[in-house]
Amino acid sequence: ATPTPSPTPVIYIVQEGDTLAGIAARYGVSVEALQRVNNIANPLFLQIGQRLVIPVGQQEALAPSELLPTPTPMPIGIRGVAFYETPVGSLHCLGEVVNTTAYTLTNVQVRVTLFDAEGTPVAEGRAFVAADLIPPTGRAPFSLLFTVPPPNFVSQQVALLRAEAAGELAERDVPIAVEEVTSTPYGPQIEISGFVRNMDPSRVAVVVIVVATTYDEGGLVNGFRQQRVEVGEGLAPGARAPFQMRLTVYGGSPKDVSLFAFGRAR
Structure with missing residues (x-):
């Protein structure tokens, strides 16, 4: 029999501001698959310039007994969901999740489904939130782009796909405050x-990331951006550093802006 050719591996070079969850979402693979293939023990620690093998197409080759079950999601809230048509005809879904549990959460992922008039799913996408860790009462935005949305969809649904307790990973998070914000x-x-x-x-804190979310008058998310802050060799205890970012907002000037930041120790 003719052997089945192995898929050509995809190599990704880690850029400033990348997270493992974001890279996984970009290529449609799981965080666990990236960790397994690249021998990454802690998904919160990446280095700029690091080469990652993206296991594209490898999940389908696994036997059913080898597939890792998706953990049962922790109960969290989804709010502020809105859909926007882009100038090129794509459909952009924005929203945020709220951690209503008593635990710090990680690997938080949502699923967005589009339905036709009969209630049949015609398109689906998945997205991780913009933070690796969400503390209790914390919130984090998500974004999903349907490049070519089906013309016959009439409704949509956003559901929580996964959310796991961070456990020991939460202890490595460095608390970062955001101060003197102007917009x-x-x-x-x-x-x-x-x-x-x-x-x-x-x-x-050797890595500091700021996440900004904007809202319209109805509380719907109409923009967000995640950006890494330049801290040189690291941000010492009590020290601070400036940041500046620009983000595109749907529907004009936002009614409200929310910011949070998180840091990672060496």
């Missing part, structure tokens, strides 16, 4: 600037 509208964009401060009494 200035620039047409369809908004510029946000401020400072981040390391609130940990002893650990240096």
Whole structure:
């Protein structure tokens, strides 16, 4: 018999601001698959320039007994969901999840399904939220783009697909405060600037990421951006660093803006 050719491996070079969850969502693979193929023990630690093998197509080759079951999602809320048509005809879904549990969560993923008039699913997509860890009462936005949405869809549904307790991973998170925030509208964009401060009494944050979410008058998410802050060799305990970002907002100037930041120790 003719042997089945192995799929050509995809190599991804980690860029500034990347997260393992974001890379997994981009290529449609699981975080666990990326960890397994690249021998990554902690999904929160990536290095700029690091080469990752993307196991595209390998999941389908696994026997049923080898497939890892999706953990039962923790109960969390989904709110602020909105759909926007882009200038090129794509459909952009934005929203956020809220951690209503007593645990810090990780690997939080949602599924967006489009239905036709008969209630039949005609398109589906999955997206991880913009934070590797969500503390209790915390929230994090998500984004999913349907490049060519089906013309016959008339309704949609957003559901929680997975959310896991972070366990020991949460202990490696460095608390970061966001201070002196200002925002200035620039047409369809908004510029946000401020400072981040390391609130940990002893650990240096070698990576600091700021996430900004904007809302319209009805509380629907109409924009968000995740950006890595330049901290040099690291942000020392009590020290702070400036940040500045621009993000595109649907429907004009936002009614409200929410920011949070998180850090990672070495």
